[in-house]
Amino acid sequence: MASYRNIGIIALLFLIATTPRTHGVILGNVAQVNIVGRLSCVVPGVLPALTSSPLSGATVVFTCNGGTTTLGQAVTDTTGFVSAAFKLLDGVVFDPSTCVGIINLLNAASCSLFPPTGTVGTTLTLLSFVQGVAQLTTGIIFIG
Numbered sequence: 063m064a065s066y067r068n069i070g071i072i073a074l075l076f077l078i079a080t081t082p083r084t085h086g087v088i089l090g091n092v093a094q095v096n097i098v099g100r101l102s103c104v105v106p107g108v109l110p111a112l113t114s115s116p117l118s119g120a121t122v123v124f125t126c127n128g129g130t131t132t133l134g135q136a137v138t139d140t141t142g143f144v145s146a147a148f149k150l151l152d153g154v155v156f157d158p159s160t161c162v163g164i165i166n167l168l169n170a171a172s173c174s175l176f177p178p179t180g181t182v183g184t185t186l187t188l189l190s191f192v193q194g195v196a197q198l199t200t201g202i203i204f205i206g
Contacts, residue, residue, distance in 0.1 A: 099200025116142025
């Protein structure tokens with residue numbers, strides 16, 4: 063009997079893990095997008111630790127819709143923290159699930175990862191949407 067519960071729990075965890083976090087969330091009347099987070103130089107697929115090397119002084123370009131829409135760019139500080147605010151046209155429809163941050167590691171001296179393209183990306187996750195302002199945070203780094 064216990065094995066049936068384990069199968070159900072495993073199936074549920076698989077479903078949660080494979081479902082995009084902002085799937086289906088399209089926001090209307092977005093005036094501003096705020097993005098915050100800390101980027102670390104770790105091998106993709108490995109959970110970053112608090113002691114992992116920060117990705118400092120790296121330029122992050124935030125794009126949506128497969129790179130066809132550029133929100134803007136920001137530079138990480140010495141602790142790898144990035145904070146950016148981008149104004150959008152009034153009344154724009156915004157789908158945060160299509161947005162990523164792209165980092166060119168060829169110019170980042172604080173990281174020794176060498177992906178084939180020279181770039182890595184970070185997912186963006188919607189935290190909140192209040193009065194036309196979407197709050198997003200950086201997430202897992204992936205090879206872009």
